[in-house]
Amino acid sequence: MSEPVIRVSIIRCDATRFALLRRMMLEAEADLRPGIEAMPGLLAFYAGADEATSSLINVSVWDTLEHARQLDSFQPMLDAGKRFVAEGARFERPIMNHASLWRCGQRA
16 A cells, blocks of 8 residues: 655735634635545545645545545636635645655554
8 A cells, every 4th residue: 555645735925814814714614514525545635724834735635646636626626725715825836745664653
């Protein structure tokens, strides 16, 4: 079995836009969660926010690179991205799909 793929998407914004974008990220869960959870190969998905750096992230773990790339064409995610950009979000590109080198924790 191959090691999992870790997908990292980073949003940056001006500090004055952070609270709004954080709230939008929380609200986006209702639209995004059902489709993401239904995707084959999903092992974990996290959305996070760091006020100190005015950034938000989506980090997901997938069984294969092909499965990780499903998010590239997931229309609800693309639609949410447009709403975020309209409110001042800057997405780091390209989205990173990291090969897993090692891990630790409860399920290591």
